[in-house]
Amino acid sequence: MRSVEHTSRGLPLEEYELTRRDHRWQKDLENIRRVAHEQVARHLDEVYADPELTAAHHEQLSKVWGLIESAKTPPHKIMRWRVRLYCGHIVTTLRHVENAEPTLHGSSSEQCPECGKDPSAIVAFEPIGLAGEPPQTRPTTPPAQRKPSRVELERRIAQLEEENRRLRTEQST
16 A cells, blocks of 8 residues: 555634635535536436336446445545535545545535535545554464374374384285
């Protein structure tokens, strides 16, 4: 895993005055969300109008959901972030540890769990720490060899004596 320096923007717990950039970004996010919902609604109308497409759609969704469920990221690869949202609320969010900021890779907003504003742009953030500790690596030691019991030794001696007798009789003939 590559090393990443996690950065901050502003101080989420301090007073924060929204900037023109924040207002513009929030408006852009709302427009993006509106257009995306319209496109998805049109697509789903087409899919659900055809029973064959509907069945294929549900099958694909099941496959994708199975992949998502099977690829759980371990807690030590998840970074916790304190973020201030556009609505003013401060929440904790999670991102993969390789993201230097919580606003990268299409995750620059989220639904506010307090007021429900969706989307609410992330306007300030700071890393808190990993969601879990990395697993401890134990030094590998070879398994301890136990001494054979008396019964096992006597059984082995009997096997060797029998093999010795068999070899002697083979040599004499």
